[in-house]
Amino acid sequence: MKKFIKGVRFAPKNYSDEVEAKIQHYKKEGYKLPSRHLLRTEEQLAGIRESAKINTALLDYISANIREGMSTAEIDHMVYEFTTDHDAIPAPFMYEGFPKSVCTSINDVVCHGIPSTKEFLRSGDIVNVDVSTIYKGYFSDASRMYMIGEVKPEMQRLVQVAKECRDIGVQTAQPWVRLGDVGAAIQEHAEKNGYSVV
Template sequence: MVLNRNDKCWCKSDLKYKNCHMEFDEKLKKLKKEGNIIPSHNIIKTKEQIEGIKESAKINNAVLDLVSENIKIGMTTDDIDKLVHDFTISQGATPAPLGYGGFPKSLCTSINSQICHGIPSKDVVLKDGDIINIDVSTIYNGYYSDASRMFMLGNVTENAKKLVEVTKECLYKGIEAVKPWGHLGDIGAAIAEHAHKNGYSVVRDFGGHGIGLQFHEDPFVFHIGSKNKGMILVPGMVFTIEPMINEGTYELYIDAENEWTSYTDDGKLSAQWEHMILVTEDGVEILSK
C-alpha cells in the first residue's frame, strides 16, 4: 500500500506518515537500491507491540530467576518443568514450548553434551559437575518472549567453567555488534571470532530468531557470519541472540527417539546463553535474559 504524506502511518501510531516513518522508509528504499536486504514492515514492532513484549519478558525473567533460586543437585529436570509451568500459569501466562510442534514440556533442559531442546524427564537427575541450559519462553496476552541461562552444579571442571563463561562472552559480543542500520551478519561474525579465538566451534544448524507476535519469526539470526552482510537492522526489530558453543566439533545429531534433543556429534560439552533484544534508535535494549 502506498501512503501519502498526510495519511496515518503504517505503524498505528496515529501520527501522519510524514511525521512518523516516512523518512525511515525513504532510508530503507535507498539501502535496498544499493543492494542491501531490508526488513519488511511486518517484522518491525510498533510501540504498542513492544510494550506487550516487554510485559511478557518480565514474566520470562521472573521464571528464570525462580529457577536460579531453586535449581540444585538431586532435582530431576521434570521438577524444574513443574516449577516453571506452575509459576508461569500463576502469572496468567502460558509456557510457549508446551505443545509447540508437539513438544511435550514447558521448557528445554539441555545437559552437558546436549546442545538444545532437551526434554525434561523424571528419569534425569541433576548431578555434581553437570552444566545445564534452562531455556524458557513465555506467552502473555498474545506476546512472546524467550531467554536461556546456563547453570553449573557443584564441582564443575575448569574446562566446563571456561566453556560456559566464553559462551556468555560470545553472546555479549553478538549483542555489542547490533547497531541500528548495521547488518545482521555483524552479529555472527563477532560471535564466531570470539569462539574460534578460544578454540571452540559454533553450532550452525540452529540460531536466533525474530520473536514477539509469534514464537519464531524472521529474521533467522546466524551465529556465524560476515561483517557488513545480511539484513539491515533497524529500530523496532525484536529477536533473540542465542549462541550454542561446542568444546569440539560443531556437528551434531538429533535424538532419533524423541526427534527433538540435539547432541554434539563427538560427545563433548556444549553451552548456550540466550537474550531477547530490541533494536533502538541508538543501540539495543535487552528485554529478556
C-alpha cells in the same frame, strides 16, 4: 568487506523521511531488509516487554531453586507452575507436539533437551534452561546456563566464553547492522577461544 548499516531505529508507523530514505537507499544497494510487518509499534513493544518481565522472573526463580539431585522433570514442573501462576503460557508446551514446558540441555546436549523423570542433575553438570513465555499474546524467549556443584575449570570456561559471545552479539545488534555481522562477531570470539558455533 563488511558493510555496517547504522542510523535511526526502524519506526513501524509514521516513518520519518530520513528513515524512509535510508530504507530505500539500502534496498537499492541490494541489502535484504525486514518487511514492514515485522516492525513493531510502541504498544506491541510494551507487550513484549511485559512478557519478558515474566520470563526473566522465571529464570530468576529457577536460579534460586535449581539444585543437585533434582530431575529435569522437576524443572519442567517449576516452569509450568510459575508461568501459569503469572497468567501466562509456557510457549513450548505442546508446540508441534513438544510434551514439556521448557527445554533442559545438560552438558553436551546442544539445545532443546526434553525434561525427564529419569534425568537428574549431578555435581559437575552444566545445564541450559530455555524458557519461552506467552503473555497476552506476546512472546519472550531466553535461557540461562547453570553450573551444578563443583564444575571442572574447562566447563566453567565454556560457560564464560558462551556468555561473552552473547554479550558481543547484543552489543553488535544495533540499528542498521546486518544480522550476518552479528553472527560473524559471535563466531570470531568463539573461534578465538578455541570453540566453534552450532
